[in-house]
Structures are given as structure tokens and as C-alpha cells.
Amino acid sequence: MAKMTMVQAINLALHEEMERDDSVIVMGEDVGVDEGVFRVTAGLHEAFGSARVLDTPLAESGILGTAIGMALAGLRPVAEMQFSGFSYLMFPQLEGHGSRFRSRTQGRMTVPLVVRMPYGGGVRALEHHSESREASYAHLPGVKVVIPSGPRNARALMAAAVRDPDPVVFMEPKRSYRVFREEVPEEPEIGQIGRARIAREGSDLTLVSWGAMMRPVLHAAEEVTSSRGASIEVIDLLTISPLDGSAIARSVSKTGRCVVVQEAPRSLGVASEVIAQINDRALMHLEAPVNRITGYDVVTPYFGREMGYIPGPGRIRRGIEETLDF
Amino acid sequence: MAKMTMVQAINLALHEEMERDDSVIVMGEDVGVDEGVFRVTAGLHEAFGSARVLDTPLAESGILGTAIGMALAGLRPVAEMQFSGFSYLMFPQLEGHGSRFRSRTQGRMTVPLVVRMPYGGGVRALEHHSESREASYAHLPGVKVVIPSGPRNARALMAAAVRDPDPVVFMEPKRSYRVFREEVPEEPEIGQIGRARIAREGSDLTLVSWGAMMRPVLHAAEEVTSSRGASIEVIDLLTISPLDGSAIARSVSKTGRCVVVQEAPRSLGVASEVIAQINDRALMHLEAPVNRITGYDVVTPYFGREMGYIPGPGRIRRGIEETLDF
Amino acid sequence: MPLTEIGRYSLRRLEILDENGEVDPALEPDLSAEDLVKLYRAMLLAREDDQRMFKMQRQGRVGTFGPNTGQEAAVCGPALALSPRDWLVGSFRELGARLMRGEPLTHSYLFHNGYEEGNVFDGMERTLPISIIVGAQTLHAVGIAYAMKYRTEKDAAVLAFIGDGGTSQGDFHEALNFASVWQVPVVFVVQNNGWAISLPRSRQAHCATLAQRAIAYDIPGVQVDGNDALATYSAAREALDRARSGGGPSLIEAVTYRLMMHTTADDPRKYRTEEEVEQWWKRDPIPRFRRYLESKSIWDDAKQAALEAGIKEEIDEAVKKFESMDGFKPDAPFDHVFGTRHESIEEQRAAFLANLEGEA
Amino acid sequence: MPLTEIGRYSLRRLEILDENGEVDPALEPDLSAEDLVKLYRAMLLAREDDQRMFKMQRQGRVGTFGPNTGQEAAVCGPALALSPRDWLVGSFRELGARLMRGEPLTHSYLFHNGYEEGNVFDGMERTLPISIIVGAQTLHAVGIAYAMKYRTEKDAAVLAFIGDGGTSQGDFHEALNFASVWQVPVVFVVQNNGWAISLPRSRQAHCATLAQRAIAYDIPGVQVDGNDALATYSAAREALDRARSGGGPSLIEAVTYRLMMHTTADDPRKYRTEEEVEQWWKRDPIPRFRRYLESKSIWDDAKQAALEAGIKEEIDEAVKKFESMDGFKPDAPFDHVFGTRHESIEEQRAAFLANLEGEA
Ligand SMILES: Cc1ncc(C[n+]2csc(CCOP(=O)(O)OP(=O)(O)O)c2C)c(N)n1
Ligand SMILES: Cc1ncc(C[n+]2csc(CCOP(=O)(O)OP(=O)(O)O)c2C)c(N)n1
Numbered sequence A, B: 001m002a003k004m005t006m007v008q009a010i011n012l013a014l015h016e017e018m019e020r021d022d023s024v025i026v027m028g029e030d031v032g033v034d035e036g037v038f039r040v041t042a043g044l045h046e047a048f049g050s051a052r053v054l055d056t057p058l059a060e061s062g063i064l065g066t067a068i069g070m071a072l073a074g075l076r077p078v079a080e081m082q083f084s085g086f087s088y089l090m091f092p093q094l095e096g097h098g099s100r101f102r103s104r105t106q107g108r109m110t111v112p113l114v115v116r117m118p119y120g121g122g123v124r125a126l127e128h129h130s131e132s133r134e135a136s137y138a139h140l141p142g143v144k145v146v147i148p149s150g151p152r153n154a155r156a157l158m159a160a161a162v163r164d165p166d167p168v169v170f171m172e173p174k175r176s177y178r179v180f181r182e183e184v185p186e187e188p189e190i191g192q193i194g195r196a197r198i199a200r201e202g203s204d205l206t207l208v209s210w211g212a213m214m215r216p217v218l219h220a221a222e223e224v225t226s227s228r229g230a231s232i233e234v235i236d237l238l239t240i241s242p243l244d245g246s247a248i249a250r251s252v253s254k255t256g257r258c259v260v261v262q263e264a265p266r267s268l269g270v271a272s273e274v275i276a277q278i279n280d281r282a283l284m285h286l287e288a289p290v291n292r293i294t295g296y297d298v299v300t301p302y303f304g305r306e307m308g309y310i311p312g313p314g315r316i317r318r319g320i321e322e323t324l325d326f
Numbered sequence C, D: 001m002p003l004t005e006i007g008r009y010s011l012r013r014l015e016i017l018d019e020n021g022e023v024d025p026a027l028e029p030d031l032s033a034e035d036l037v038k039l040y041r042a043m044l045l046a047r048e049d050d051q052r053m054f055k056m057q058r059q060g061r062v063g064t065f066g067p068n069t070g071q072e073a074a075v076c077g078p079a080l081a082l083s084p085r086d087w088l089v090g091s092f093r094e095l096g097a098r099l100m101r102g103e104p105l106t107h108s109y110l111f112h113n114g115y116e117e118g119n120v121f122d123g124m125e126r127t128l129p130i131s132i133i134v135g136a137q138t139l140h141a142v143g144i145a146y147a148m149k150y151r152t153e154k155d156a157a158v159l160a161f162i163g164d165g166g167t168s169q170g171d172f173h174e175a176l177n178f179a180s181v182w183q184v185p186v187v188f189v190v191q192n193n194g195w196a197i198s199l200p201r202s203r204q205a206h207c208a209t210l211a212q213r214a215i216a217y218d219i220p221g222v223q224v225d226g227n228d229a230l231a232t233y234s235a236a237r238e239a240l241d242r243a244r245s246g247g248g249p250s251l252i253e254a255v256t257y258r259l260m261m262h263t264t265a266d267d268p269r270k271y272r273t274e275e276e277v278e279q280w281w282k283r284d285p286i287p288r289f290r291r292y293l294e295s296k297s298i299w300d301d302a303k304q305a306a307l308e309a310g311i312k313e314e315i316d317e318a319v320k321k322f323e324s325m326d327g328f329k330p331d332a333p334f335d336h337v338f339g340t341r342h343e344s345i346e347e348q349r350a351a352f353l354a355n356l357e358g359e360a
């Protein structure tokens, strides 16, 4: 066991997967010699050489389009988008092809690849470097969307993503890259894509979130528990698509109250789908409206203003209290 | 007054707006001499010439990127995407720039443009020609998304979109292009972006939909009314973003029951947001879960199978009945 | 402005078999009679199948499709240069090449009647299905070529087709750039058929040729008479050989013409003249190839009659077979959304099937 | 393969002022002493401001930014050729050009400290803000140029900057193609500074020059010594004049070098040698321009000292002004999401403000 940051944990998974299977290759802008702008690919170029750890030209559609070709020909590319804000350039390749080859050929041609991308705000970065747009990918049939929340699950889910037979969009909450460490086991762990995790058990209220929001969410849950003794269950979605609706429903059926916390703009975010799932599966158990605490439907502000626009522990705590008091 | 199809009505609005304002120009693939593959731009090239009705090279990012430049320089381009399935190629330009110049410059530079695109299934077309992916656009702050449902509102909303100070994604339900005619007044009408329409008043259940689904929805509402005398209110959203949440809430507060019908895949569609809005604003009035009748989370099948995957009147009728009986 | 010259480039055009079937002996490729007949048969089959599908489309027996009539040499010549270990990455107007790769006739009927089953056949492993998003497939071709290089697969390459309209897409540029930076074995054939729906080639791009795009990437580029099957074969053969032996990518512009409509939903009279089309009928690739075969005494009227009869029979049978097909599993899309099982998908499948029953 | 030649192209490179400040009199542009000093001052101001921002960044007083040190000639030379009626469409490494267009020094501090206010200044009408998505801005430039042509605006053009890395993006290809098809007044300047973060130019593209991309679109293209402000000015001047008089688009590759890090978050020692950087410091555009001015007796040490002092004072004042700025309206994003009022946005603004109170 070793204490690791999320960056180190993802890096570990990439090392392990590349060692295990020589069809795994890593590609993207500055992932080789430079080891990635966040150093997520540290040591890979040295260990596996430039044919397997591939510095590409600066073209995101080119990166994903060629990765799709590689996957069709039997490789398992792990392609990096330097920031999720640039990833829309490859959206057409993913929507039009990566997600479709399996259904188009009724399973005869498949596209096992991973698209990694740091996403989300809170790191005082320039425009286009702090969006949280997981919903755009999660609405695509044929694509899985995974968002780890900590070093250990990041490592396990990256291993699962690399081994998965389908295209996986792996969104890394960059704000959580280095702010905390966690024990990560020696032995490889393989996560399960499609399953949410109960991060904390409780009986009075269900708090649902994912990615970088898990830290303030858990913090707020602690606070409310100690301030008023409420028992709060926290669900960490981990996979955004396909969503683990029954895990959410089980919890809400038990607690009767729910708060969903989302960094992204309010409308049509994952929180809306969580609410829709509760509606479908557990509405009659609700004792209060689901409280969605989200970003706002404004263009992501430059970083001078961003913190007011990302849900913080205070806002989450007040949201929990309102819902408990409803 | 004249009876017109939706194609004719949109064409009328384009003629009127181009006559009114010489900063309005129409551009896209085959919109000129060919008059558009659906003939939506019929007569424009002849009337306004090739500098205002511009056949562009085959490049969607190029079309929207240059349209943004034109808008920055004072024109009001109406750009066509030949089918919404090709529009993702311009998503990065819209997400990264079209939607942001206003906020980026605090209102000093703006992008008044319209992106028209036929969308949706039911016309036995090839792959990529029948998706319904309005949610991808509606999740973008700074972009308005309008979806007409009939000739008259299409004409009025197109006029509004052309005059709007912001980028408007104007999604045209191609299945409704020619299947019915409606009276369209002589005088120009200007629709109101951001407002839903009560298409039918009622008190027992609220049926929410938009675009091509409005026809089977209204049909099902009639059927259920005549078969069991239920009074069904039908809301036609017309604008998907910003969504008219209070209109939905008002109706559901009155009826206590709601069915939302969406052609798009289930997860993270506009129906989820409608449910989330009801949750936020009218949950305690609900006497049954909101019933969402949607496409499925599968890759849009080729047209041989598509009809089973698009909600039809039977499925909608059964959905209404279930919700009434809940 | 007087300056130093730092680069000098030249561009060439290849023509071997002229409109009258006269061959330039210095350029004539060394093809066996068997291969020549194979090529001729492929072109004729593509033409006849097009015509049959056109009739079927007008009768409502298949859906919209894009005929390849007139472009058979641009399509079949390069395909003849393929080995089974090469990959074919097409766009949507390469019927002849697909048939040469072993795709059954039934499959384009199926595809154009809205069934994914049309993409699935034995031996499809290295033939990608039709790609409708213009330009996108060229990047797949480069990725496949990269995998070949990575696996040090020798003596194999990728042949990718795109249209003149497709050259305007950013993906095409990115494909050429990645291919040249990586020096991978891929050959791009631009079927310049003069039109992208209603947009003439001259307004699609300002350059005199599309072949000169190769100069921007320092890769070999050539323009060929795309209605001359010997030229398209030879140029592709040379480029594929170079690619297979580590010489990297190439670009071929095949200048041809779409003699029919863009797709059966299109009316070309809106945007082009009858005269232009007439001119190009005179350059039809098939009769000139027949004359060439005749001049080599490989062909005669009897063989032609037999071939035509054979093709007709083959198409008749395929149509019959296609029209007797049924049992398309209604919930197949649920089987193929993912390669893993997920509760939410299975729940939705159950709802779908229940609804089917409700409709019944 | 013997073939007919159908095209022949030549590419040239322009150098006027060499590394030692020696000018080629035959090529020397006819610039007034005033303009020459203006250009020199602009380059020096950009350099000094960069250095100040770098210090401020290290002290946590501004956020991440990308220094333009070393590229002042590539940026300021073309900007000198602009009239106020021309548009400037930059990427993110053209500080010198922005300052020449009237952007206050304070504004790059504001921008790089996370405030949209940094994009807003009097006279900004024809200067687009920094564009971070690599390549995208070139299409905006073409659209603006189209609007000029449509409005028959005479004597104005658009100058668009992009990096060597940016040339790989599909949007750049689409921009060149649209511009050439439309023949609109736009000049593209590729600042080829040798690197795109850690990727050297040689692995960004396989072509010997980026200027030869022009051949693919049949537009004028030229490579210039990008550290030679006379050459960058002259090439841009010629291209802008051509554009303004209806001659269509041009492409200029300015070969320069990024002497500092990609951004303050980058460590270039990971991917390039000190020697390479040393070599390029010898080609620094600023000292050579100073020597040129001196050789023309326009400049001397006293003027240099005065200029340096003036620039220092100007920057000091700007920093002071910037650091005293406050009152950034917290809910400004709600003001500028749309140009029309919407209930849902106002509801969210109210919630935002209520939450701010909750936090207080
Ligand atoms: C990205 C994209 N945009 C638009 C279309 C619609 N479309 C289909 S084919 C076509 C023209 C293609 O022209 P070209 O590349 O020359 O091929 P051709 O049809 O002539 O074979 C267009 C505009 C599409 N399929 N994909
Ligand atoms: C579409 C996109 N992809 C990636 C990035 C991240 N990024 C910022 S600058 C840069 C390198 C740019 O290189 P170049 O175009 O040569 O400009 P330079 O930085 O050298 O001035 C990269 C990869 C981005 N901003 N936009």
C-alpha cells in the first residue's frame, strides 16, 4: 500500500495496463517527452518508447479519429485531450463513429478506447480550462462516461476503462488531482463501470454527487451530521453513463430526501437525470423535492469570479439543511 | 392568409427577413442554386443573389466559424447545417465562441446568428440523418434553442430568431416539413423566444412535448379525451433553452399529472430537465410520477427499425392512461 | 519582392487509356488477361447494380442511395491493386470496390433499406462499412495504418476514398498531416467527380487541382484521369507498393464525373447542364475499357453477351434473395449498444418489447 | 512513372535585416523614422511587459500566461502595417500587437487575473480578444473579411495570427479554403516559434515549410525571418495591400522562436536543450533592430535610456492602477449570458445573490 495522489494513481494504472498488454498505447498532445501537462503520463515515454507513447500533432479530431482507426485494427488507445474544453473538437468523431461502429456492424467491429480528459474548475485557469460538461458526453448512446473522485477509485476505474470493450470517456476532476492522497493497494484493482458507490451510509437524506464535488459534499455531510445529528448517506456516482439509477433509487427510497450537487450549469445536467431517475423509480418515497445545487446557466466565468459559480461547502450545507427542514 | 407547409413557412420568414434587413444573409451547403436539399431556401438565391445566399464549401466548422466572424462584423447570418447529424462538426465553434463572445466582452461584441438544422427521424433516411440531439445544444449557456412544431409558429419563431441578439439554434423537425399545412397570416408575426405555448387546455393531465412529437401527442390527447373523457392540457415547449419552466409548473400545479414525450434517447434529454423543473417548482402537486416517454439509450437504429424506437401515438396513449390511472 | 527561392514543386497527371480506348504503350501496366477481365467485370457489375438499384428505388423497394455510375474506373482500378491483407476505407460512393472486396450484392440493398445487417458479411474484417459523415473516415484510415506500422505488419496498406467535397473538411487535412508526420502506409484517393451535390469543384476549392494538396504535406501526389481504369490502377498500385515498403502516404486525385444524381433524392437539373453531362458520357470509363480489351483480343461480342447475362442473373438472384429476407430482430439495437451488460439498457429493452406487444 | 507536368510551384523566403543588424538595401522598406521608432518601442514594451508579468506571476499577482519574448518582431512588424480600419484577429501570443492596437497594459493583467474586463477597452471594435481554442480564430477572421467584401468596404483587411501548432487544426485548413474560394481580404500570419508546448515543429508537420501550405489553396505564400521586423512588416504590408485592393488572401510563415516557457505553468527543460535556446537568443529581434536604428542614426544610448525609463514608468503605473482595481460585479455573468431578459436566468441570479449573502 502506498499513499498516492490521483495523478499518481492514474499514472500507476496506465503503467500497469501498458505492461500487461502491448496493444495499449497512450497518445495525445505533450503526453510523451513532456509527460503530460499535469504529468499524468509520467515515466510512460521512458518505459515504453515513442511508438507506444505518442506525441501527436495539435488536432483533437485527428487524435480521436486516428485512435478509432487504431482500435478498429486491434489496438487499445488511451487518448488524452489536454483539457475537456478542447475535447468538443473530437465530439463528431465520437458521436459519429466511436460510439457507432459496434451497432453499425452488429458487434463485428468495435472501438475499445479510452479518452482521458481533465475537467472542471477551481484551479484558476484560463478560459476553456474549467468547464464541467460531462452531460454532453453522457447523452451519447454507445459511450460510457466515468468520473473518478479519488486516487483509489481512479486507478481501479482507469484499469477497467482500458479493458472495457467500448469507448470510455474518462473525465478527471483536475481540482482533485493533487489535493489529497489515499492508500492505493499494491495489487491491481479493477473497478466496475456502471456502478455507483455508497461513500457514506445514512438514513435521513441522500446526497448524490461525483467528481471534484465529492470533497465539499463529504465535508458538508460531516458538518451537518455533527451540527444536528442528521444521518446522511452519500452516493458517489463514479459512472455517469450508463447511470446506476437503481442505487440512487434504493437510497432515496430509504431516506425520502435527496440533494444532488453538480458543478456544471444547471439545465440538462446530470442532476436533472438523477431527478428523473428518482421520479421514475422512487417518487412516492420523497418527502421533499430533490434539491439540486448546481452551477448556473451562464457562460463559465473567467477564474476571477469562478468560485462563486461552483457549489461550495456552505451552499451545500445550507441545501442539506433546507431539505431536512422541508 | 395562406395554407402553408412548414418548409414554405420558414422560407417565407427568410424572404421577409432578408427583404427587411440587408445584413441578413443565408449560407450553407447547397442553399443557393439548389435551394437547399429540402427546398427551405427556395427562391432566395434568385431574389438576393449569390453574395447574400451563399453556397459554401463542404465544412460545417468552416460555415459556423465564418458565420461567427460575419456576425461580429455586423451581419446576421442564417447558416444551414444540411442535417443536424453533421452539426457536431460546428459544436466547438458554437461552444467555444458563438456562445461566448457576449460574455467574453461583457456585451461589447455579440454574435447574432441563426443555425438552422433539420433534425429527427421518421423519414426513412440514412445513418446520421435522423437523430434528435437537441439536448446537446440546450446544455450550452449563451445559446438559445428553438424548435417549432408547425408552419405558423415556425415562421414566427424564425423571424424572432433572425432578429435575436444572440446565437439561436433553430432545429426543424424534418418529419413535419410537409405532412400538414396551416394558415399563416399575411402580416409578419414575430414569435417570442423563451415561451412555451398551451396547445390545448385541460385539467386532468399535462402533456409536454416539442417538435415532431407534437403531432402524435395531440393525436393521443384527442383519443384519450374521446375514449374516457379526460381533460388533457398540452404544452408545446417551442423553446428548449432557456426553458419556460414556469409555464410547465403552472400547468402541472393545476393538473397534478404529467407525461413528457421526447423523441431523443432517454438519458439526459430535455424530458429529464422538464422533470427536474417540475421537481423544483411543483413537486408537491404531483399525484403520480411524471411519465417520460422517450427514445431509448441505444445508438439510433438504421431506418429499417427506427419506427419502433420513436414514440408513436399508441405508446403515448398508453402512457397517458397509465398516468391517469396511477 | 525579390527573395530567395527555398522550395520548388512540380505536379503531374497520368493518362494511359484515352477516351477512344487507345493505350499509351509506354505506360500500360503489366496486368494479366485474367486481371483485366476481373476489372472489367467489376466495373460492369457496379454499373448494372446501380441501374437496378435505381429502378428499385423508384419502385420503393430500396431507400435513398448514391449511384456510382460513371465513377467505376476511379473506384475499381484502385481496388484491383488491393490484396486481401490491405484495408479498404471507403466513403459512400465506392460500390464497385466493395463488391470486389467480397461484399455480397444483397448487402447494399439491405444497407439502403435501413438494416445494419447490410454491413455484416464474411470476410468483412478489413473493409470498413460506408461512412456518411464526409471526411471522417480518412482519419480512421490513418489510425489503421498506424496500427499496421506499430505491429510491423509488412506488405499491407490502407486505401482510403474521399470525394472532392470531402477535401474541404478539417478531418481530411488532419488525416493528411497525421499520415505524413507518422509516415504510415495509407493511400488517399480523391474521387473528384466534379460536384458535391450542387457545388461544382471550382467553388469547393480555389486550387487548380486537388492533387497539389499533397505539396502542403510533402507527400507524393498525382492527378489521374479517373475514367481511365489503367491509370487509376497504376497510380494506386505504385502508391500502395510504396506504402507497403515503408515509403509513407500518398495522395491521388482521380478526375471523374458523377453521371447520375447525387442521390436518388437529388435533381441535378437544378444545378448543371445537360451538355456538361453529355460531354462526360463520352468519357464513360466502361466502353473505353471494353475497346481496350478488344484491341488486346481478350474480348469479343460473345464474351460481352455472356458477361451481361451472367451479371443480370447474379443481380436477379441477389434481389430475390434480398426480398425474401426477414426476421430482422427488432431489439437488435439493444444487443449492440455496448459489449457489456447494463441494467438500465436491459430495463429499456424490456420496456421496448412490452411496447411492441402493446402495439400488436 | 512518366507523366505530363500540369503544375509548377516555387516558394520563397524573405530576409531583410540580419542577425547583426545589417540591412539589405534593395529590400529595405520605406518607413519613416517615426514609424521605425514606433515599431522599436512596441517591441521593447512587449518584452518589458512580458518580463514584468513573469515576475508578477511568480509572486502570485497574476495567473498563468504565455510570454511572447523572442517573438516581438513576428508580432509587431505585421501590426505596424495595420490601419485602424483593419481588424486584428489574434491567438494568445501577440501581446505586442494588442498593445499597438490600443489595448491598455492593465488589460492583460486583468485578463490573466481572471477578469473578462481585460477584454473590454475603448477602441476595441476591430480587435478580437485573445482566442484560446487553437485555430478557431482563423475562421472568424475569414467571416469578418467576408463581411468587408459584402459591404464593399475598401482599403481594409483582416490580419489573423496562428501558431505553428495551430496549423494542424482542421479549422485552419477550412479557413484557408474558405478564404481562397471567397477571395476575401485576410492575411494569415503563422508564428512558427519552433514549438507547440513540447512538440517541435518537425513533428507537428512533415512539410519542409509551413509557407508551402499556401500552394494547396493557390494563394500567395511566403516564409520570412520572423525575428526580422523589417521582413515581417514588409511581407504583411504587401499582403495587406493586396488584400485591400481585392487580391484575396495570403499566408505568411514567420520563423521565430519562443525564448521562454510555453506558459508560466510549463517547464521547457523537459523537452529542449539550453543550447538550442542559446542559439536563438543570438537571433533576438530587438538588439538587431536597435543596431539598425543606430546605423541609420535614428537611435543612440541616450534615447535608449529614455525609452527604457519611460517604459518602466508606464508599466509601473499600469501595475499600480491594476492593483487598485476592485468592484468587479459578482453577478456580471448573468448580465451577459444573453442580450434578452429571461425569467430562468433572473431566478438563478437571485439564487446566486442570496447565496452570496449566505456566505457572507
Ligand atoms: C459532414 C457532412 N456534411 C454534409 C453531408 C451531406 N452530404 C452528403 S454527400 C455530400 C456531398 C459530398 O460531395 P463529395 O465529397 O464530392 O462526394 P460525392 O457525393 O460527389 O461522391 C454532402 C454535402 C454529409 N454527409 N456529411
Ligand atoms: C484546441 C486546443 N487544443 C489544445 C490546446 C492547449 N494548448 C494551448 S497552446 C498549445 C500549443 C500551441 O502551439 P502553437 O500553435 O505553436 O502556438 P504557441 O504556443 O507556440 O504560440 C496547446 C496544445 C488549446 N488551447 N486548444
Ligand SMILES: [Mg+2]
Pocket: C163, C164, C165, C191, C192, C193, C194, C195, C196, C197
Ligand atoms: Mg464529388
Ligand SMILES: [Mg+2]
Pocket: D163, D164, D165, D191, D192, D193, D194, D195, D196, D197
Ligand atoms: Mg508554436
